[in-house]
Amino acid sequence: MRLEQLEYLEMIVKTGSFNEASKRLFMTQPSLSNAIKKLEEELKIKLLLRTKTGVSLTDDGREFMSYSKQVTDQVSLLQERYKKHEPRKKSFSVSAQHYAFVVSAFVELLKGLDVDEYNFTLRETETQNIFDDLNEFKSEIGILYLNNFNEKVLQKIMKENDLEFQPLFNAKPHIFVGYRNPLIKKKSVKLADLEDYPYLSYEQGDANSFFFAEEILSTIVHKRNIKVSDRATIFNLMAGVNGYTISSGIISNDLNDDKIVAIPLDVDDSMTLGLVKHKQIELSLTAAEYLKILKRHIQNYGFQIIDENN
Amino acid sequence: MRLEQLEYLEMIVKTGSFNEASKRLFMTQPSLSNAIKKLEEELKIKLLLRTKTGVSLTDDGREFMSYSKQVTDQVSLLQERYKKHEPRKKSFSVSAQHYAFVVSAFVELLKGLDVDEYNFTLRETETQNIFDDLNEFKSEIGILYLNNFNEKVLQKIMKENDLEFQPLFNAKPHIFVGYRNPLIKKKSVKLADLEDYPYLSYEQGDANSFFFAEEILSTIVHKRNIKVSDRATIFNLMAGVNGYTISSGIISNDLNDDKIVAIPLDVDDSMTLGLVKHKQIELSLTAAEYLKILKRHIQNYGFQIIDENN
DNA sequence: ACTATGTTATAGCTTATAACTATAACAAAT
């Protein structure tokens, strides 16, 4: 199958005639007939109904057009981008779970930029989307955690997609609660202490993707569950309904007005936060710079960077 | 640009080597080198950084990959569909504004089907999406209204996209209110009568697409506006807040439990409801069947079909 | 230092095939 064949077909459908289409495509009618014939032979379906007065789409052809249009639309987008030879803007994208250090490092990276035109994207999203973004080359790196429970599944997904995980640091699970929550008096909390409070978690796109749950220990059954998709909302709910969430113990005071408190969770599990990237592709200079900043921010929070070079 | 070149590039990026990629693609390394060279020349950008120990993506290459992936993913979807030569399921799709007769005719069409496998879709959506669905061949026909105000703009859009409008019937605007609304005592209402009630309308995807407003007379300024995206919601709001909406005067009692009342609106404007389709493409048998049913349903509501064959 | 093995690039040839010209076969309108 060639892109030309798809364009030819679309022109024929648009004009309702091989003859007219061939003129508009600046080619001869027999060439066009042949091109479509080849396409039909390859697909083993009849796309067009030829009569002596013109052509019309078959039902198969109608269905094929819906696929074809998707392809040609994407191609024109690409062509559009590269026919004007504009110099490329500096660009960089990260997809990450919701962590304060990811955001603060991103902000510092932006502040240090010396160019006045750029395309930078920070996608705070669900775990599955992180893998999708990497696969589609929409993001260069991803940031997420592995623990004993999700490791096997996520490693398998990464292997299948030529992705690799580079550990950054180990963190002990904490719970986050509003500053008025009775639990803040405790030095650490046990799972049993949490029973009577609503459990706040991030909405996962696909309900059955159990293993993608962003919060550690998410297999534990909670009495009351509240799912949201926005970080600001989760903070509101901590104050509003005395809810709690479980995460890595990293939270930025700047962003949260001192109204959110982290308390160590007393369980026998730890999480490894790290970076996901394409195995064979080296990091861009911008990505390497971001990683450097990220590591410094992590250390500022008092965590020890796992460095493979040592 | 050829699809092969995109696939080659992806394999090279995946393996990090021309040599290894050529093996996996069952071709020789010089051929592969040449294919990529040609691609780079065509795009006038350098995609890959060649060293004596392998290759890596340039920043331009990274950006290109995000476009390329979109294309190749769509292509694999297409290949996937046509490599197994399954017989096609009977399929048909309509995109329409929110009208009861569209739904009831669709239901009748489904009931009359003799096959047990099919793909049928009814997309009740905003005006812009109707055009998009037709353009992408996701729907075969669209149903919407024209009036004096939106006609020029919509006709222009249709012309640009090789679409045509076939009028079905003329309708006078009505308002719809809940059965407890004080206005139901009137035989007809004037715009002034409506001032004190909230105006309910359908959310339009793009806020600035003023001309796509689904309701007739939507240019008039209403004191209180409520926008929703779901028809069930609009019916709830009619009862709950005594709101009203403006439409064609067609509503199915079966679907709405007699709790919604239509009242003629006393204005000097009328709307023409009709069908939008690709100009050059004939309707499938299923679409023609649907159209026949649709016309009968419209007549059952007491409207006169505009038939171009007379 | 030399060899073996890895990398990508270049030159020239072969071959596949897309598009061409000329013509056929048919339909509808004048």
Added chain:
DNA sequence: ATTTGTTATAGTTATAAGCTATAACATAGT
């Protein structure tokens, strides 16, 4: 009947994708 419109087929030509052989260089191991 003739003209003008369809699409399809046969045979030729020209473009270019892929091939083989080889060059140019880098790295690792004797």
